[in-house]
Amino acid sequence: KKMTERMCITLRPERIQFSGNCIKILDSRNGKYKIPYQRIVLAVMSVPDRESGIYYEPEIADITRDMEGDIILYDAENRRWRIVMDMAENTAGDVMVDLAVHAPYILMGGQEWLNVDSEEEFIEAVRMTDVMRHADKAGGV
16 A cells, blocks of 8 residues: 655755754754654665666665765654755764664664555554664663
8 A cells, every 4th residue: 555645854964963862953954953763763875876876775784884875764754854965074874873873773774675655564664663662661672
């Protein structure tokens, strides 16, 4: 089943900071944003292949701090945040590694099994992150 239209927000941050409960983004045009970790379901990098120029989403095990690209966050409110990293002081890989530390319960990196445009599959991903977040709070992860 196809999802209802997803709201897409594109940011070009000058600075990204991690607080205890959210990512703080200072956008070059639109000011300040806060994205709570607990609402993020999936975080992927969109990385251009050096030879073909085609973008791909590396799995979390393949992401390194020096990787360049953009970050795409999907939240439980059916929003897609595209964070274009060309003006930021840190790399997309840096942000992904730091996000994994601050919010270990979200799905990170390319997920072969998940079609984010399928309502059923995305709802299942939301349920999974809720379970992992509650286990993390209880000290079980």
